């Protein structure tokens with residue numbers, strides 16, 4: 001039974017596919033209420049409230065995936081998740097419209113002082129002259145961060161007759177032109193805007209982006225809005241610029257610490273606030289919960305997810321094309337790791353023929369995961385394989401060649417160890433399967449599956465018989481056997497596929513046969 005912990009409030013309608021699945025148990029409780037069972041969950045679903053820290057990940061020993069029912073993953077230690085091989089996914093566009101609408105509601109409320117007027121009337125006052133606002137029409141709106149939400153805010157601003165200026169260092173000219181916005185530098189935006197709204201993620205670069213230096217570059221009387229993440233506008237700087245009257249008003253949906261407690265910003269009459277409500281609509285919550293529920297189901301079925309933060313994302317179409325090579329590469333990694341039972345410095349992979357045209361990042365990660373699995377104690381999979389390889393000083397590279405070298409497709413693997421170099425070539429043949437066609441310098445043809453026995457010997461009459469007799473005497477059945485040699489009378493190999501694994505004594509017995517140089521058990 002798969003167990004999923006839903007640690008923050010989520011739409012039941014969105015979670016329906018998980019709740020309806022009889023093979024899944026969904027537990028809707030806070031992390032603190034299931035401390036004793038944390039190691040039993042396969043998946044964890046959160047919004048922004050639950051902090052997915054390294055300590056929590058350590059406790060959740062069986063965790064395979066974290067689903068963020070929303071956009072921002074700044075409450076998740078993605079690096080730690082990656083190290084532990086835990087996939088992190090989010091729901092990137094389910095709450096875009098709601099957050100853009102909330103931003104707009106905040107903007108209108110801010111310049112017309114609606115929350116203040118509301119409180120006044122509710123206090124039985126009727127003070128119309130105290131609440132004279134300004135129009136949005138004709139004003140210059142500066143949007144910092146022009147992604148999904150920023151661009152939806154821009155559309156609404158244009159409909160209100162505003163001039164829109166955008167700063168986003170990652171925005172392509174073509175996209176900006178298509179949407180028809182004025183793309184400018186941060187300094188230009190700060191100098192021109194009557195109202196500034198931020199829509200970036202919280203990163204090292206965006207933390208304190210609107211701090212003392214940049215706030216000083218804004219127009220006197222500027223309005224500021226943050227419906228993205230607390231900290232993008234530096235709260236201490238904001239206090240100073242409100243106190244000196246430079247900033248006319250601020251709308252905040254988010255805070256550096258949530259809840260903000262008795263924060264000094266809350267004392268300003270011209271600061272309006274909501275408790276992180278950008279995504280809090282029925283529609284957005286159904287959307288994001290549906291998206292993560294669907295993605296988690298897909299993941300649990302062993303299929304690729306499309307909105308992963310720490311894995312290359314794959315469409316179903318691309319996944320179907322790479323799936324066979326993904327499996328072949330995994331087996332090649334497992335075989336190479338067992339053959340090269342020594343420290344290795346480099347793994348070089350060459351993709352040839354049709355596979356060279358595919359998205360190989362995933363295939364490479366699969367190969368690395370196969371290679372590293374027998375060498376590391378912790379979970380290793382396509383999420384953390386590249387990171388673990390780097391941590392262990394194993395360099396890896398990919399090369400591509402249009403020429404399949406006699407095969408429609410092939411993957412060639414070269415492993416550089418401290419004392420020796422090992423090469424292997426594999427191919428996938430449709431309706432037939434995976435074949436290893438080159439192993440350790442020998443042309444051969446075997447299926448990388450099951451209990452394999454590799455024997456390197458001198459090419460002499462009777463060698464196969466000697467091996468066969470010993471195995472037969474010990475009731476070990478040989479399922480298949482392939483041979484290869486470099487030249488008649490030279491070095492040769494046998495690759496046997498056995499019905500059961502060999503024990504150590506039998507390996508030693510085979511090693512004692514004269515003219516046998518190497519005996520290796522390989523398990524795939």
Ligand SMILES: NC(=O)C1=CN([C@@H]2O[C@H](COP(=O)(O)OP(=O)(O)OC[C@H]3O[C@@H](n4cnc5c(N)ncnc54)[C@H](O)[C@@H]3O)[C@@H](O)[C@H]2O)C=CC1
Pocket residue numbers: 070071072073092095096099144145146147148149150167168169170171199200201202205206227228229253254276277278279280
């Ligand atoms: N208040 C709420 O409830 C919600 C808040 N959010 C927050 O809104 C923010 C934006 O979300 P989306 O638009 O969906 O994300 P997005 O990823 O579509 O857009 C972010 C944009 O910021 C830009 N950016 C990154 N670094 C930048 C920098 N240093 N300077 C300027 N621009 C930069 C990126 O190029 C990108 O275009 C996120 O922080 C997200 O967590 C999202 C949903 C709800």
Ligand SMILES: O=C(O)C(=O)COP(=O)(O)O
Pocket residue numbers: 047048049069070071072073095276277278279280
């Ligand atoms: O999606 C986001 O980034 C949000 O900030 C929404 O947060 P929430 O899911 O409402 O806690």
